[in-house]
Amino acid sequence: MNIPSNILTLILGVALTLISLWYGQNHGLMPVAASQEASEVDGLFNLMMTIATGLFLIVEGAIVYSVIKFRRKEGDLTDGPPIEGNVPLEILWTAIPTVIVFILAIYSFEVYNTMGGLDPMASHDHQQMMAEETMESSQLLAMDNSRLALGLGQSPEGEQTPPLEVNVNGIQYAWIFNYPETGTVSGELHVPVDRPVKLNMTAGDVLHAFWLPEFRIKQDVIPGRESLLTFTPTRTGQYPVICAELCGAYHGGMKTTITVHSTEDYQQWIQDNTFAQVETDGDVALIGDR
Amino acid sequence: MEQVHPQRKWQDYFGFSTDHKVIGVQYLVTAFFFYLVGGAMAEVMRTELATPDPDLVQPEFYNQLMTMHGSIMLFLWIIPAGAAFANYLIPLMIGTDDMAFPRLNAIAFWIIPPGGIFFLCSFFVGAPQAGWTSYPPLSLVSGVWGEEIWILSVLLLGLSSMLGAFNFVTTILKMRMPDMDIHSMPLFCWSMLATSALVILGTPVLAAALILLSFDLIAGTAFFNPAGGGDPIVYQHMFWFYSHPAVYIMVLPFFGVISEVLPVHARKPIFGYRAIAYSGLAISFLGLIVWAHHMFSSGTPGWLRMFFMATTMIIAVPTGIKVFSWCATIWGGKISLNSSMLFALGFLSSFLIGGLSGVMVASVPFDLHVHDTYFVVAHFHYVLFGGSVFALFAGVYHWFPKMSGKMVNETLGRIHFILTFVGFNLTFLPMHPLGLQGMNRRIALYDPKFQAMNELVTIGSYILAVSTFPFLINIFWSLWKGKKAPRNPWRALTLEWQTSSPPIIENFEEEPVLWAGPYDYGIDTESVDGDEEVDDMLAEVAGSS
Ligand code: HEM
Ligand SMILES: [Cu+2]
Ligand SMILES: [Cu+2]
Numbered sequence: 001m002n003i004p005s006n007i008l009t010l011i012l013g014v015a016l017t018l019i020s021l022w023y024g025q026n027h028g029l030m031p032v033a034a035s036q037e038a039s040e041v042d043g044l045f046n047l048m049m050t051i052a053t054g055l056f057l058i059v060e061g062a063i064v065y066s067v068i069k070f071r072r073k074e075g076d077l078t079d080g081p082p083i084e085g086n087v088p089l090e091i092l093w094t095a096i097p098t099v100i101v102f103i104l105a106i107y108s109f110e111v112y113n114t115m116g117g118l119d120p121m122a123s124h125d126h127q128q129m130m131a132e133e134t135m136e137s138s139q140l141l142a143m144d145n146s147r148l149a150l151g152l153g154q155s156p157e158g159e160q161t162p163p164l165e166v167n168v169n170g171i172q173y174a175w176i177f178n179y180p181e182t183g184t185v186s187g188e189l190h191v192p193v194d195r196p197v198k199l200n201m202t203a204g205d206v207l208h209a210f211w212l213p214e215f216r217i218k219q220d221v222i223p224g225r226e227s228l229l230t231f232t233p234t235r236t237g238q239y240p241v242i243c244a245e246l247c248g249a250y251h252g253g254m255k256t257t258i259t260v261h262s263t264e265d266y267q268q269w270i271q272d273n274t275f276a277q278v279e280t281d282g283d284v285a286l287i288g289d290r
Numbered sequence: 291m292e293q294v295h296p297q298r299k300w301q302d303y304f305g306f307s308t309d310h311k312v313i314g315v316q317y318l319v320t321a322f323f324f325y326l327v328g329g330a331m332a333e334v335m336r337t338e339l340a341t342p343d344p345d346l347v348q349p350e351f352y353n354q355l356m357t358m359h360g361s362i363m364l365f366l367w368i369i370p371a372g373a374a375f376a377n378y379l380i381p382l383m384i385g386t387d388d389m390a391f392p393r394l395n396a397i398a399f400w401i402i403p404p405g406g407i408f409f410l411c412s413f414f415v416g417a418p419q420a421g422w423t424s425y426p427p428l429s430l431v432s433g434v435w436g437e438e439i440w441i442l443s444v445l446l447l448g449l450s451s452m453l454g455a456f457n458f459v460t461t462i463l464k465m466r467m468p469d470m471d472i473h474s475m476p477l478f479c480w481s482m483l484a485t486s487a488l489v490i491l492g493t494p495v496l497a498a499a500l501i502l503l504s505f506d507l508i509a510g511t512a513f514f515n516p517a518g519g520g521d522p523i524v525y526q527h528m529f530w531f532y533s534h535p536a537v538y539i540m541v542l543p544f545f546g547v548i549s550e551v552l553p554v555h556a557r558k559p560i561f562g563y564r565a566i567a568y569s570g571l572a573i574s575f576l577g578l579i580v581w582a583h584h585m586f587s588s589g590t591p592g593w594l595r596m597f598f599m600a601t602t603m604i605i606a607v608p609t610g611i612k613v614f615s616w617c618a619t620i621w622g623g624k625i626s627l628n629s630s631m632l633f634a635l636g637f638l639s640s641f642l643i644g645g646l647s648g649v650m651v652a653s654v655p656f657d658l659h660v661h662d663t664y665f666v667v668a669h670f671h672y673v674l675f676g677g678s679v680f681a682l683f684a685g686v687y688h689w690f691p692k693m694s695g696k697m698v699n700e701t702l703g704r705i706h707f708i709l710t711f712v713g714f715n716l717t718f719l720p721m722h723p724l725g726l727q728g729m730n731r732r733i734a735l736y737d738p739k740f741q742a743m744n745e746l747v748t749i750g751s752y753i754l755a756v757s758t759f760p761f762l763i764n765i766f767w768s769l770w771k772g773k774k775a776p777r778n779p780w781r782a783l784t785l786e787w788q789t790s791s792p793p794i795i796e797n798f799e800e801e802p803v804l805w806a807g808p809y810d811y812g813i814d815t816e817s818v819d820g821d822e823e824v825d826d827m828l829a830e831v832a833g834s835s
Contacts, residue, residue: 029726041655048653052646059642062617063635072557072624077781079812080558080623089618090562090611097610101603101649108653109596115655118592150589206428207522209587209662213728216659220588222523223427224516227589240737244587244662244730246421247428249349252733 016057024050034235034260035215036155040111042216047107051100115217116230119153151219151228154196163196163230170201170208170221172247173254182274189258190273192266193236199229209245212258220245233260297794306400308392311793313399314378315693318686320399321370324406328362329755331355336717336751339744344734352734353419354436358412360422361440364540365447366406368678372543373398373454375685376482378693380458382786382793383476385467385802390460398453401446409443412436421732423529426514426522430506437507441500448493451539455486467785469804473567476784476808477560480567481546484574488535488542491578496532499525523589530581538577540674542570544681545612548634551684552616554782555631556623559809562615569608576605586657595654602652609645613638629703633684636711640676644669647722662732665725671718683710683761690768691775695792698772702764709757716750784808 024046033039070080112118154163166189167178177186191197201210203221210229211218219229243254261269302312303319335355338346347355377395381388389395412418418440420429429437462479466472503525505511512518514525553560560566582590582598590598616638625631647669651657660666683706690698720743725731729740736744778787786793788802806813 029723031727037655041659044653045650045656048650048656052650055646056642059613059617060639062621063639066617066620066623067625067627067635070556070620070623070625072626076624078557078624080556082559082810082812083561083618083622084559084809085562085565086618090565090615093614094607094611097607101606104649104653105600105603108599108655111655112592112596117595117654150591206431207425211662211730213659216655218587218658218661222516222589224519225589240728242728242730246353246425246662246732248432249353249419249734251353252344252349252730252735255737 016054019057020050020054023053030216031214032235033214033216034233034237034239035212035217036232036234037115037152038214038216039234040114044107044111048104051104114155114157116153116155117151119156119230150222150225151201152217152230153228154198154230155232161195163198164191165198165200166191168199168201168210168221169204170210170243170247170254171204172206173243173250175210175241175243175254175256179270182270184270184273186273188256189241190266190269191233191258191260192263193233193260195263196230196232201227201229206247207245208243208247208254211242211244212239213242214239215258218244233258236260236262236265298792306396308388308396309795310377310381310389310392310395311693311797313395314374314376316399317370317374317377317402320403320406321367321374324362324366324370326758327410328359328367329758331359331362333751333755335359336748338734339736340748342736342738342741342744347734349734350419353421353432353732354413354417356732357418357421357424357440358410361409361418361444362406363674364422364536365444366402366409368540368674368682369447369451369536370402371682372485372540372678373451375478375543375547375682375689376454376458376485378689379478379786380461380482381465382789382797383479383784383808384462384465384470385785385798385804386461386465387797389457390465391457394453395457398450398457401450401453405443405446405450408446409439412439412443415439423526423533424503425529426503426506426520426525427516429503430515434507438504441504441507445497445500448497451489452493455489458482459486459490467802467804473564474804474807476546477549477563477566477570478543478546481542481549481570484570485539485542488539488574488577492532492535492539495528496536499528499532523585526585526588527582530584531578534581534584535574535577537670537673538573541677542574544637544678544685545570547681547685547688548616548637550784551630551634551681551688552619553809553811554688554780555628555634556620556625557811558619558623559807559811559813560615561618561621562611563809565611566615569611572608573605576601576608580605583652583657586654587661599652599654603649606645606649606652613642613645628687628700629698629707630684630687632704632707633680633687633710636707637677637680637684640672640680640714644672644676647672660725662730663725664721664729664731667731668718668721668725671721675714675718680710680714683707688780689786690765691779692786692791692793694769694772695775695790696768696772697775697779698768699764702760702767706757706760706764709753709760713750713753713755713757717747717754718750720746720750783810 027049030042030045033042165180167180169176169178174187177189199210201219201221202225203223205223208221209218210221215231215233217229217231219227221227238257238259241256241258243251247254298309298312303315307313334347335352338344338352344352377389415435416433418424418436419432420437424437424440462483466475502513506513506515506520512520514520514522516522549560549566580598580602582594583602586595647665651660651666651669687698687703724740724743727740729736775791777789777791783806785802789798
């Protein structure tokens with residue numbers, strides 16, 4: 001049986017598309033998604049995996065095929081065909097990647113915006129903004145630079161539940177969480193499910209980075225500056241908190257956990273811990289009260 | 291005819307020589323020595339990482355190894371190895387007798403061995419521990435002298451690479467043989483133009499950053515130290531302004547090598563000469579405006595993250611052009627699967643993976659997840675090892691007959707390739723899922739849930755270690771007992787093959803003849819000219835030297 005080559009190409013193309021689409025959804029490479037942000041990022045990653053799988057198969061396929069098909073026979077001293085280029089083909093393989101990265105850039109922009117990355121409030125409050133407008137820009141620069149927007153702010157899409165604010169301090173090999181509402185201080189992060197959490201972060205010594213793999217977000221924590229992470233947990237459970245910026249010998253040991261509670265459990269946890277601290281350790285509670 | 295021309299003696303390779311060929315070999319051998327040193331450090335690190343606990347070496351020492359491995363591989367292996375090929379090949383390829391500034395060239399080389407040894411000596415005072423990026427404040431508080439030695443060595447090696455770059459640019463632009471116009475010079479020369487531009491523009495900024503860092507370290511100034519009101523983020527900007535271009539400094543010369551190797555062993559013209567030449571320049575230009583993609587999760591405001599995401603993604607376009615053109619070059623050719631070609635194909639298939647993961651990490655939301663994880667370690671080893679190192683070996687196998695006058699053993703070469711290819715993928719492929727699943731980089735101790743995959747990685751790295759033995763045996767054996775190489779064993783068209791192997795001191799016995807373009811395979815050049823000289827050359831090219 002002789003299958004015409006254009007039908008063969010068509011079949012190959014369809015197979016390639018199907019494999020890419022399937023693998024893009026079923027690679028299973030990401031850990032569980034425990035926040036709204038995580039599902040956004042995973043959607044983006046799946047698209048990138050789909051495209052990457054397709055390109056991978058095409059290029060590796062071309063290489064393997066060439067190696068099998070276009071081998072020099074022993075003793076053959078002639079050259080291959082003198083093809084020095086092909087303008088339409090070259091335009092095609094310039095245009096396709098251009099379109100792909102254009103789509104990826106727009107999609108990434110959308111995801112990043114949804115995650116709150118472009119929130120102008122990420123580090124300003126309204127009064128500061130007003131104050132700035134009346135100020136010389138040079139003066140502004142001279143002021144403390146903590147007011148440059150850093151990190152992820154409120155998502156423009158989310159309903160306006162006021163976020164739970166937690167102050168985070170990174171010091172060599174530990175994270176310290178401070179709940180200003182209640183004065184709770186903890187070495188682990190506890191948050192309620194489905195309510196935005198806003199972390200105001202700074203570092204006490206060197207650079208650290210606050211990373212929640214199951215939430216797909218990360219932000220460096222910088223001494224002398226404040227950075228910000230806002231996210232909405234969607235899945236109860238306990239997940240790792242990891243430092244992802246080299247901070248010294250025991251950098252690998254600088255980790256703790258984040259526990260996402262149901263709303264009731266969270267209230268319980270806050271109560272237990274605020275009470276316990278006032279009882280047992282007045283100093284800590286005092287620091288928390290400031 | 292070769293006998294009457296003076297040849298180099300082996301002693302010449304150990305002294306101050308201004309012959310670009312000697313200097314090229316000196317660069318290559320020195321760089322390879324440091325590759326073995328840096329590789330040995332990587333093996334210790336991998337052995338440590340076979341288990342989750344820091345039981346083999348102290349975590350401080352792990353960080354020292356990690357810092358030294360990274361810095362050695364970049365500043366003492368890949369960058370000098372690129373300069374090695376440039377020194378050896380440029381004058382031969384453009385048909386001249388030496389570089390524009392031979393003396394400067396020798397000085398540039400002779401900075402490297404003392405610089406490298408000085409750098410290794412930092413182990414005696416406590417090697418630097420802040421990673422090859424050396425971010426303050428950490429770099430200011432983890433041992434003064436190791437860090438200072440790191441700074442001084444990088445400054446020295448940067449100076450060497452600047453001197454080299456000036457030389458390459460001048461030589462390529464001013465010393466080409468009369469009838470070679472810029473569009474008929476070999477693509478390797480184009481890639482060295484693009485590389486040198488980056489070296490010249492980027493290195494001074496790195497130097498400035500390091501000098502300021504040095505003041506902070508020694509004199510207690512606070513340019514980058516927040517404790518004194520300084521700004522550590524400014525250092526990151528200055529560092530990456532050089533160090534992103536540096537990744538192109540480390541890969542562009544090897545793109546050039548690939549553009550030379552593929553046409554010869556596939557017996558086909560390079561596909562899209564101008565597209566490859568100009569895309570190199572485009573990469574080099576774009577490479578200057580993408581640096582903050584290393585700082586997406588750092589002190590970079592949102593709009594700036596978006597800007598650098600866009601510029602970074604655009605680089606995929608010229609890079610894609612190159613990859614597709616290389617594939618089209620071998621397509622339909624007559625491929626000889628010798629060691630050189632195997633490594634070139636290994637380059638194509640591994641660099642592709644590094645490129646695909648590169649576009650992914652350019653996307654800010656995704657990078658916020660994987661930045662500073664093993665996903666990134668996987669990505670840059672696919673580019674630096676799968677890209678640069680594979681292409682480097684392709685170049686070594688391709689030009690070894692020219693450099694030494696001896697053929698290599700192909701069987702050992704193939705064993706070397708297979709071990710390298712298998713070991714490489716086994717080492718670095720599993721690092722992708724490791725990073726995605728939550729393993730951060732630069733750690734001596736890790737979560738036990740990652741142990742199984744780390745064991746696999748460590749086994750892969752042992753295979754890589756073993757792969758260097760067939761290579762070394764091959765080189766020594768071939769030098770000693772290898773078959774004598776004819777002047778043009780590959781029937782290649784670039785000018786370095788028109789002279790003896792190894793070339794005589796003045797490179798060419800007589801003026802080389804430009805009777806064909808560098809990649810005119812399959813084009814009927816014989817009928818072009820009936821000239822006697824040309825016929826002689828043709829006979830030589832056909833292998834009857
Ligand atoms: C011999 C095979 C190699 C192995 C097994 C290896 C392994 C490693 C390991 C385990 C790390 C540390 C990762 C971490 O803790 O974050 C590392 C880092 C690094 N490697 Fe390699 N590597 C190899 C070859 C190379 C080559 C050829 C290059 C460059 C041409 C290179 C460049 C780097 C760089 C720049 C770093 C980063 C260092 C830092 O984080 O400061 N490696 N490598
Ligand atoms: Cu840390
Ligand atoms: Cu970069």
